[in-house]
Amino acid sequence: MLAFILRRIMQSVVVLFVMSLIVFSMINLVGDPVDMLVNPESLPEEIDRVRRDFGLDQPAYVQYWKFLTGALSGDLGNSFIFGRPALALMAERFPATLELATTALVIAVTVGLPLGVYAGLRPNGWGARIIMGGSVLGISVPTFWLGLMMIIVFSVILGWLPVSGRGETAVFFGIESSLFTVDGLKHIILPATNLALFKIAMVIRLTRAGTEEVMAQDYIKFARAKGLSSKRIVRAHLLPNILIPIITVLGIEFGTLIAFATVTESIFAWPGLGKLVIDAIVNLDRPIVVAYLLFVVALFLVLNLVVDIIYAVLDPRVRLQGEEG
């Protein structure tokens, strides 16, 4: 296990390095950030000074070298706009995004899993047809449109929930989160549900497929031949077997929730990473964009590792490479 983790970490460093190279060269091809930073009416000397101050007058490889040496000591550069370290800005926004992504994931699993199992157990029933039809909608209706509709219905017409923003936060066991206040919960319901809809549909489809596959297995028939109740068969034999692929997919999906919640965060003005990076892209705030992309890569590397470890724990047949077999 340890050897496996160590090898994975070494691979991760290589991946991160290559990614930084790609991201850095790509971003140098897009626009000139100085245009965004200075008043268009400024004198040429003024513009040159700004360019020098940010080190943008130097050749790209020198800029990259400076970035790389900085990155190794944990400094991913300062935001052009805010003038503060990119990492610090991201760290400020990260809890809000994490909270939103986690809530969405919990909703997706608690709603999707039971519905998927139900649809898989009675694949030809009316319930299953309604569930599967709903899941097609969940997958095909665009997130931004649904988000807007939810705001119109629940906030504007019914007036039950706030339109946007993150509510009050409270500290509980040393964690600051809006999940611990009523106001915060009210604020998170809409964006989290919006973000979860696609994932609910996905979890339903995965669970349904897994359930149908596992229920046809001989060990389910043998379990029935032992005289076990349906409840026991679902809990002891069905769920442990379908959870293996579901957890694998959800691990990666959790990454996409954190990394690509940008649309939902923009619609609901959720002060998370997604909003930060969208603003940074618009303003050509290179250090933030680079730091964000590297963060996303690192996030997926970690999630993949965690999923592999969970996989090995859940499935006794799986041996991680490098483990004594």
Next chain:
Amino acid sequence: MNPTKLLSIQGLRTEFPTPDGPLAAVNGVNLEIARGDVLGIVGESGSGKTVLGLSIMGLVDQPGRVTAGRITFDGTDVTNYSEAQWQGLRGNKVAMIFQDPTTSLNPVQRIGAQMIEAIQAHRDISSDAARQIVREAMVRVGINSPDERLEAYPHQFSGGMRQRVVIATALLNAPDLIIADEPTTALDVTVQAQILRDMRRLCRDTGTALIWISHDLGVVAQIAHRVAVMYAGRIVEQGATEEMLKSPSHPYTVGLMASMPANTPRGQRLASIPGGLPQLSNLPKGCSFAPRCTHATEACEILPDLCFTSANHAVRCVSPLHERGQHATGD
């Protein structure tokens, strides 16, 4: 009702609906089995022998179901049992063993847990007590150091070992009847012989009746007191094993025996029955075997009943072979 009969099946019909109308995988089967009896059911793939076994367990997969006939177990009519009533019977009074031991066990659960749950489904006893019963059952089927084995997962066992685990599981609640659906087919020949010997011994020791389903007449001959041959959902010949092997009467049984490797001289091609099973959706009007039968006549267009030719031998054929003085192994 004859009190010595453990299981009695009358006119059993199990159908699967299809767009072209229902298919009867089991088509009017009558069977009786006494306590401690070993009945072999022989037939080729698709003859309905597995569905017959599942029907007795109330385990026919939806949308298939038993549409006619009666199953009486230990004096009680179980044909219309609810799912909850079946659950009380399955694994308790009647147990079933399936063909492929590599897929009969849940891959992500420990062997011990899978066996203990079979006991706790029917008896209100502590896990420790159940564990003790499991341990003894494992020793009985020849698994050494059971404590270690209980903590193992199925993939750590060989095929033969897994089938022993399955058999031990079936025996846990001392059932009156075990239905074994080709339990040795997936195993290699030496293991097959061991399992066969063990099953025979275990059933004799515990007085458990056994229905042994197989496509292999040779295997059935080694274990069964009586044999029933199935073809296209019907029993075509039934009788005491020795008598039937000595003088098989139905042309299909004769064909089966002729195609056994043991009955074929070395170096000679194995005999085979020309043609294949008829489609259940398109059964011939009379005898289902008539299209493949070399002895078929016009008389075969009316379905014959299963008629006794001696006290222990019944055959469904208008002109049973041995009555015409033909040799069992054919020529």
